[in-house]
Amino acid sequence: MAAGVAAWLPFARAAAIGWMPVASTPMPPPPREKRRGQDGLIILNVSGSRFQTWRNTLERYPDTLLGSTERDFFFHEESNEYFFDRDPDIFRHILNFYRTGKLHYPRHECISAYDEELAFFGIIPEIIGDCCYEEYKDRRRENTERIQDDEENENSKDMVPPDMSFRETMWRAFENPHTSTMALVFYYVTGFFIAVSVMANVVETVPCRSEQNRAKEVSCGERYSVAFFCLDTACVMIFTVEYLLRLIAAPSRYKFVKSVMSIIDVVAIMPYYIGLVMSDNEDVSGAFVTLRVFRVFRIFKFSRHSAGLRILGYTLKSCASELGFLLFSLTMAIIIFATVMFYAEKGSTSSKFTSIPAAFWYTIVTMTTLGYGDMVPKTIMGKIFGSICSLSGVLVIALPVPVIVSNFSRIYHQSQRAEKRRAQKASKQAGQALVCKTNPTFETQHHHLLHCLEKTTNHEFVDEQTYETSCMEVSLAKASMSRSSSMSSSPHGLSSCCTRRNKRKSFNVPNSNMVAGRRGSIQELSTIQIRERPVNNSRSSLNAKFEETVPLNSEEQSYITAAVISMPTPPVTTPESGALGNCPDFLQSNIVRVSAL
Amino acid sequence: MSSRRRRCKRQLIKFTQHIARLITGTLNSDNEDEEQESTTVRCHPENLEQLQLQTHFSRQELQLLYRGFKNECPSGVVNEDTFKNIYAVFFPLGDSSKYAQFLFNAFDKDKNGSLSFEELVCDLSVLLRGTTEEKLNWAFNLYDINKDGKITKEEMLDILKSIYDLMGKSIHPRLKEEAVRQHVRIFFQKMDINQDGVVTIDEFSDCCQKDENIMLSLKIFDNAV
Numbered sequence: 001m002a003a004g005v006a007a008w009l010p011f012a013r014a015a016a017i018g019w020m021p022v023a024s025t026p027m028p029p030p031p032r033e034k035r036r037g038q039d040g041l042i043i044l045n046v047s048g049s050r051f052q053t054w055r056n057t058l059e060r061y062p063d064t065l066l067g068s069t070e071r072d073f074f075f076h077e078e079s080n081e082y083f084f085d086r087d088p089d090i091f092r093h094i095l096n097f098y099r100t101g102k103l104h105y106p107r108h109e110c111i112s113a114y115d116e117e118l119a120f121f122g123i124i125p126e127i128i129g130d131c132c133y134e135e136y137k138d139r140r141r142e143n144t145e146r147i148q149d150d151e152e153n154e155n156s157k158d159m160v161p162p163d164m165s166f167r168e169t170m171w172r173a174f175e176n177p178h179t180s181t182m183a184l185v186f187y188y189v190t191g192f193f194i195a196v197s198v199m200a201n202v203v204e205t206v207p208c209r210s211e212q213n214r215a216k217e218v219s220c221g222e223r224y225s226v227a228f229f230c231l232d233t234a235c236v237m238i239f240t241v242e243y244l245l246r247l248i249a250a251p252s253r254y255k256f257v258k259s260v261m262s263i264i265d266v267v268a269i270m271p272y273y274i275g276l277v278m279s280d281n282e283d284v285s286g287a288f289v290t291l292r293v294f295r296v297f298r299i300f301k302f303s304r305h306s307a308g309l310r311i312l313g314y315t316l317k318s319c320a321s322e323l324g325f326l327l328f329s330l331t332m333a334i335i336i337f338a339t340v341m342f343y344a345e346k347g348s349t350s351s352k353f354t355s356i357p358a359a360f361w362y363t364i365v366t367m368t369t370l371g372y373g374d375m376v377p378k379t380i381m382g383k384i385f386g387s388i389c390s391l392s393g394v395l396v397i398a399l400p401v402p403v404i405v406s407n408f409s410r411i412y413h414q415s416q417r418a419e420k421r422r423a424q425k426a427s428k429q430a431g432q433a434l435v436c437k438t439n440p441t442f443e444t445q446h447h448h449l450l451h452c453l454e455k456t457t458n459h460e461f462v463d464e465q466t467y468e469t470s471c472m473e474v475s476l477a478k479a480s481m482s483r484s485s486s487m488s489s490s491p492h493g494l495s496s497c498c499t500r501r502n503k504r505k506s507f508n509v510p511n512s513n514m515v516a517g518r519r520g521s522i523q524e525l526s527t528i529q530i531r532e533r534p535v536n537n538s539r540s541s542l543n544a545k546f547e548e549t550v551p552l553n554s555e556e557q558s559y560i561t562a563a564v565i566s567m568p569t570p571p572v573t574t575p576e577s578g579a580l581g582n583c584p585d586f587l588q589s590n591i592v593r594v595s596a597l
Numbered sequence: 598m599s600s601r602r603r604r605c606k607r608q609l610i611k612f613t614q615h616i617a618r619l620i621t622g623t624l625n626s627d628n629e630d631e632e633q634e635s636t637t638v639r640c641h642p643e644n645l646e647q648l649q650l651q652t653h654f655s656r657q658e659l660q661l662l663y664r665g666f667k668n669e670c671p672s673g674v675v676n677e678d679t680f681k682n683i684y685a686v687f688f689p690l691g692d693s694s695k696y697a698q699f700l701f702n703a704f705d706k707d708k709n710g711s712l713s714f715e716e717l718v719c720d721l722s723v724l725l726r727g728t729t730e731e732k733l734n735w736a737f738n739l740y741d742i743n744k745d746g747k748i749t750k751e752e753m754l755d756i757l758k759s760i761y762d763l764m765g766k767s768i769h770p771r772l773k774e775e776a777v778r779q780h781v782r783i784f785f786q787k788m789d790i791n792q793d794g795v796v797t798i799d800e801f802s803d804c805c806q807k808d809e810n811i812m813l814s815l816k817i818f819d820n821a822v
Contacts, residue, residue: 008665008669010821012683012684013818014720014721014818015724021740021811026814027817452817453763457761457780459769459772461768461769
């Protein structure tokens, strides 16, 4: 991006000649550019494949290996080329990055090989273009997860670290039954008792032939009540012991108590204790019987043993809105058809459609194509509407089911992708902040152009805050004071122009680069001002101007420390001479790369 | 009579087509879109020798300029929108569309709505390597929006407003409406010698050549390439 726009800068600067006749104040002098030599071809020999490109292309990104003097280490004198003993296929993409400004990730390449090449050539992966970034991040995540899984598997097979406390061992045994034989035994025993308990609940209600050959049949539970009671007690004791052990072993007890599994455990064993506590009172026995229903929740304890159940539960939870909408539309249809059927059947005698809620049952049974036959319409209108109801029932019920199924996978993946993208965006921004990829020459020229614009219109760029304050204050400062204050405010303004640029388009410009540039040109400006308008500036205001540049420096220092510094450049010769010739060196070599946060 | 019957027939056919489409289940949008003709404009400049003759640039400079240009605009021409976008990048704080439009019209000599490389590089050579007379002519051409040889107060106001728009809102001191008019007044006071309310090219170039500041500032971009 920077490369492409930089090509237009000469046009924009030439067009600035159009401002000259209308300018109210004289223009700042142009920045001195170091005379670069002829733009030559560079030959890059990567393991035998020769690549050639212009020197300027490589120097667009001066903080990578190829763009900086680091490549001199790889210069091969005999063949007069730069030799790299790396993968030529991946190098092609890296070279394309210099040419087009966009880094692409080839899908057929191995992610770790690609990462290594990028690290070697000093390119940060966060600048991969949007077209390939998601793929790159996905592959990277898979790779790290695979590595982590491998490590975990190895770890679990290895000896446990001996300094794990008993509590941690127990928790580990509960969570991964495969770690030790004891854990496995415990796992199977609890599973067995869950099954036994559920079976007992079911068999309890089966009618058994009573011994006395009475006419009334009793259920097995009432016949063998003692046996069932003993079985129940045994199961509940085991469940209680398991729950207490898990509670003790949990690393965070509060989190454990809040988790779904522990709630299921509690609900599974509570009815027994409540039944024990309550006496055989006639009033509460009804409620007690209801509580027995909760014993069926023991079957949910199987979800610890089955990952599939957990996944199902999660997908149901994530598709709750879709299911809710389906229910809502069904309810609408039911109400409509029930009303219609009720009014259609109102006339007929001995009609079962006594009220609209009564017709709900008919509608539901018909729409789901069950058709029990306990309620049938008798009038002709009723039959017509009944047939319409059953036809539309097929549409209303049968259609959304595959839609919901596909919605499951779509929503599941979508939410995962949205989370992924959010995380990727955050890390991408953080990573891009560390990247400094602008040409310093381009920066100085761009700033000179903006400065010319300021001079043409005789207004300066300021920060948004200063703009607000200036709006509120009445500007009754003297001309010299305003000029000197405007001098100090201009660097902030110009820095803000480029920082705001960041927010609009992804055009990263380091802050201090600009500030350093401003410092240089302010010195130039101050000298010119002194030469041309000695009458306007009193001595005190001149001193004030220079004094204000000093706190400027300290302000800049605080600017720099507030942000992230990535690559310090080699120290520069002192810029104290102040002559215009030295300023460009000062500008370009004292650049501490600071992120535009 | 027959036209009415024809119309009825057409509507009937359309109706049956609609029903048929409904039954067969084809979507409306699938077969109604014809293939969009994608017109690509490709334009390439004349040869290098010709351009060397027409401009003051050396061969290497022309090569460098064209390489950068071609990288940005592979089709070989710049249209107004691209121009506006480029200017939006250079002047991010303000609204550069009006100024970019004026500039585009100034560059576009043959008024065909797109800038070719020759037009750009010829103007560039005038601006960077041309004589003062040529530069002033170019500036006059820019200000003269309707290209009638005279700059009126309204044209100047438009131009200056667009330049002030480049700055954006966060400027100090705050931009007042009167400031732009004042600027126009100052300009006309300086340039309009015979006070007839318009500035002609002769008045313009005479005044500019007398003004030291303007002469100096015309030279500052001479080494921009």
